[in-house]
């Protein structure tokens with residue numbers, strides 16, 4: 217709102233103000249108007265997200281409502297429209313917005329297992345899933361996997377430790393998919409959940425394979441994350457299909 221307009225709308229409020237105070241009040245009035253618009257749009261988005269949740273109930277599927285592919289598309293679209301200096305702010309805000317959208321379909325429960333540097337892993341989960349999620353640290357990776365396999369929520373598990381929990385992704389926890397990596401180019405923890413394989417993010421696949429070979433058809437780039445008794449957890453650029461013989465257990469974008 218311009219200073220002249222402010223004076224017109226609130227003459228009694230503005231008569232004793234210095235020009236600096238008037239300028240500040242005008243800018244704050246502008247922010248109030250933007251906030252009103254944001255509030256209306258945010259609440260509209262939340263109610264649409266709730267309707268998307270009902271649409272996912274029919275037919276009732278075995279997967280959680282979290283759709284990493286859709287979240288990735290929403291995020292990419294927003295970041296491509298953001299001014300360069302706003303990219304970090306937009307990323308952080310949209311993580312929150314999408315987190316609250318998902319919460320309208322049921323609060324996301326996240327169990328984090330990270331025996332070393334737990335706060336760093338907890339913070340990574342909080343940034344990824346937002347304030348809407350209920351996040352807690354747990355002591356037993358197998359219990360966290362069981363929790364995720366029962367469809368009660370998702371698990372974030374550290375991989376830079378001596379516990380090769382990830383071997384189970386090809387055995388007893390084959391209903392779970394890795395859908396996110398935390399900690400940089402070579403992730404130090406992975407998120408797993410009962411994610412519809414069709415809803416995994418586009419990009420790097422996660423593979424658990426016997427021997428040092430990712431079985432990715434050769435030529436495709438590959439990053440090793442961990443090994444244990446001849447088994448390898450790695451990332452690959454090869455577009456493998458989750459659940460098939462190549463040992464693909466998910467994708468992290």
Ligand SMILES: C=C(O[C@@H]1C=C(C(=O)O)C=C[C@H]1O)C(=O)O
Nearest residue numbers: 265268282283286287314317318
């Ligand atoms: C709204 C949806 O559900 C969840 C919330 C999303 C959002 O708020 O944008 C996106 C993906 C899902 O994790 C959806 O699947 O479109």
